[in-house]
Amino acid sequence: xxxxxxxxxxxxxxxxxxxxxxxxxxxxxxxxxxxxxxxxxxxxxxxxxxxxxxxxxxxxxxxxxxxxxxxxxxxxxxxxxxxxxxxxxxxxxxxxxxxxxxxx
Numbered sequence: 198x199x200x201x202x203x204x205x206x207x208x209x210x211x212x213x214x215x216x217x218x219x220x221x222x223x224x225x226x227x228x229x230x231x232x233x234x235x236x237x238x239x240x241x242x243x244x245x246x247x248x249x250x251x252x253x254x255x256x257x258x259x260x261x262x263x264x265x266x267x268x269x270x271x272x273x274x275x276x277x278x279x280x281x282x283x284x285x286x287x288x289x290x291x292x293x294x295x296x297x298x299x300x301x
Contacts, residue, residue: 219253224284227276233266235273
């Protein structure tokens with residue numbers, strides 16, 4: 198009787214990002230880009246499809262975390278003071294969560 202090799206263990210599926218994590222990724226990317234970036238740079242940096250990116254940018258803009266800006270005739274997005282405040286508070290929440298071993 199031939200030996201059957203044991204099944205190879207599956208790698209765990211990568212966890213999907215929450216909406217809050219995606220918002221934070223976009224805002225952090227804007228900060229890394231000097232506070233302002235073109236939509237295509239955000240798209241690649243946040244690893245989102247165009248359709249999903251536009252949805253997230255609309256929410257962030259509606260909440261006052263980002264604003265549209267025209268720089269040299271090009272449409273860009275800029276993080277606002279409210280966006281900076283959101284990231285600051287989110288960092289506190291992440292630290293609190295980690296202290297209790299509860300992922301967010």
